[in-house]
Amino acid sequence: MKISELARLVGGIVEGNGDIEIKGLAGIESASPGELTFATDEENLSHAERSKASCILTNKTVKASKKPLIRVENPKLSFLIIYNTLNTPKVREAFRHPTAVVAESARLGKNVWIGPHVVIGDGVEIGDNVIIEPNSVVMKNCRIGSTCRIYPNVTLYANTVLGRNVILHSGVVIGADGFGYVRDKDKIYKFPQTGKAIVGDDVEIGANTTIDRGSMNDTMIGSGVKIDNLCQIAHNVKIGKNTIVAGHSGISGSTVIGDNSTIAGKVGIADNLTIGSNVIVGGGSSVIGDIRDGEVVWGFPARPIREMKRQLAVLSWMAKHFKVISRLLKPE
């Protein structure tokens, strides 16, 4: 497609020669002649100008360029729109590898693709256009919505429910027993874990992440939620719509998180808390109390980010002036 055609696709304004043909998209570092890249600020634009890209998708405020530009509101989003236009995922035809073990009572929709060594248990229901890659295991009575993609070596425990268009990366485990015990004298008894794990639509879950089933009630992952690799979602947790959880974060039992919140990487959230909507929890934080809607917290333990930063600054000041301070205060 020509630059001018791509510009029309994303409602952008061309600066420079709009007749050049674009053959593909690429990041700044790897762009070749004939490819389109994007730059969200002046610095990136400078990098992009030195690249081999033939056209740069950028925003409306940055400087002019010797390369042809397409100016848009949100270059990253426009890049994505162009990418998706040029790369429509091809639907796979119905397929079942002869080594897959599929229970007779399982009900499969149209165009379901089942790879080698997949195991599908009794009573499983699978929607249309679902792809289940090699060596994944779907235990009995799971329900998988349409257009889900399950990568290799995933495990879904019995009764797990996935909505539509869910992506599960390799090593994901959904529906394992939660960590629930009763201590009595010298013995630890396992408490029943009989709830389900229910995942909404348009959810993506990163490699080796674990989501436990509920103990008596259910664990619920809202639609649009994105969870990164190696996260742990404990039993009975409820996560609202479009909330994002970055790598290595863990949410303890029965905690409830609202919509559109952002949990950065390596965060731990204690059990039985209420975390609001539009909350941001900074990376590495340990959350031990409730968080109200819209709050931004950080730290060990997590507190309002301004407070945390101020405390760090005060401590640094104290350490710097400690000689004077300790003399002035001369305790005992």
Add this chain to the structure above:
Amino acid sequence: MKISELARLVGGIVEGNGDIEIKGLAGIESASPGELTFATDEENLSHAERSKASCILTNKTVKASKKPLIRVENPKLSFLIIYNTLNTPKVREAFRHPTAVVAESARLGKNVWIGPHVVIGDGVEIGDNVIIEPNSVVMKNCRIGSTCRIYPNVTLYANTVLGRNVILHSGVVIGADGFGYVRDKDKIYKFPQTGKAIVGDDVEIGANTTIDRGSMNDTMIGSGVKIDNLCQIAHNVKIGKNTIVAGHSGISGSTVIGDNSTIAGKVGIADNLTIGSNVIVGGGSSVIGDIRDGEVVWGFPARPIREMKRQLAVLSWMAKHFKVISRLLKPE
């Protein structure tokens, strides 16, 4: 069973109509008419009263209720006892799926259930009533005690030993090489990891948790230990009986932990430490020194919890009054 019969089962006292039939057990949120739930305090009791449950198992001190109650010492434990009475796990008959690959030299006990695509190596010994779910791999010379349950996609490296009644959730890896190297000039050499990983009786290990084999000696997980999801137990670690390790916690090489200790979530413990019995390590802590029996620690780095809380309070006070403080101290 009638309420009065259930009460007898757990040594409880009925308050209200003991003749009502109970058909099942449920959490407060999901209880239906005819079901029994439990409440450990006044607040939960109020929730339970508003539920559809027909009977509430509760403790001896909370208020009376319009619903029938069974009063006991430990409602959660009694709930568990009733649950286990009503839900005796059915023993599976001996089974070997035709796609499983089992070495001829492997020795299997009675009623061993082996799912599709399981791989059992040479010289493996498996006790009675063991269940190995699909796609798990047991490498050569492992020994698995009776009544163990291994969920799908688990890996046991060669020579791993499991006691009786061990539960391994999906994605667990036991016996992988520890992280041991020798640096010499510009090269890093791998140090031999020839010990075993030995797991005691009644241990449960959460999804995607890893337990490394010993380097020269063995890694030992004591009986009754419960380890949550995504934990890392390094080479040569020894964990005593009935110790609990919550999600995302990691224990570094050669550290020894005593009995009945509780390691909360997202804790890191450095290598070569001695952690006592009945210790509690608060969530998110980084432990860099030994901990004596019975101590409760928390923080980065972990210190006695009172000290940690006091330091946090002092820092908060300093930051709040920093204007005055910085003027009074006027360093320089």
Add this chain to the structure above:
Amino acid sequence: MKISELARLVGGIVEGNGDIEIKGLAGIESASPGELTFATDEENLSHAERSKASCILTNKTVKASKKPLIRVENPKLSFLIIYNTLNTPKVREAFRHPTAVVAESARLGKNVWIGPHVVIGDGVEIGDNVIIEPNSVVMKNCRIGSTCRIYPNVTLYANTVLGRNVILHSGVVIGADGFGYVRDKDKIYKFPQTGKAIVGDDVEIGANTTIDRGSMNDTMIGSGVKIDNLCQIAHNVKIGKNTIVAGHSGISGSTVIGDNSTIAGKVGIADNLTIGSNVIVGGGSSVIGDIRDGEVVWGFPARPIREMKRQLAVLSWMAKHFKVISRLLKPE
């Protein structure tokens, strides 16, 4: 071999009877008569003297012993050299288990060993002497260098590249999509993740560790890098040669780390940072800024380790003397 022969092998000096036959190597705790162990300091030497070992490999400065010694510069390295001399890994013959599913277009080198239920996709290239253990999945167009060893239940996504002599432990996932999204109003769009994950030579990657593919560019793991269990390496990260990353550490998107650095356990490093060579990041740290070559940092957030330790000491002092301090400062 005789003690004197072993000493010659590592350029060491014998103290005591060099004619004793050594049949094997062992750690101090587990050594039997006829075995050699090693001790790196006086304390370990005392332990080793009380062991059943028949000879101790130790350094040049520690005291004399009643047991025969071999004195060398680096006892651990010498132990390793002897170990490797006595334990040459046997090359496996070419093998393909009949249950493995190998694409016709895959190209395999000499002596490739492919276990049960392994899946190898279209266009995959595998070098000589590679071992792929049961139930691992290698998706299309991956390239695997010679002498790699892939343990069970590993997943390599399409286009992943491994150098020579790479060891991947069970549950490793390389090449999954990175965590990249564009938010627009109420919707979160998945950003294309079309780069590769490229791993150099002599790399070892621990159980259940995840390395994401690049988004537009590639994720690069340098030669000689060692990564422990349960680590997360995000999209576009670049790690230099011989850098070590311990368990539970996570490196966020596009961060670059130099050569020979040490990232201790449970460290989180934020995105888009530049971490130098020969850096040490202490355990549990959260890194939120660049780190220069050779720096040693620790803390939440990470700062120069001396500064961190001083601040901890000052805070402790303040808390200890808070009664006096708060009276002297009497704010308000």
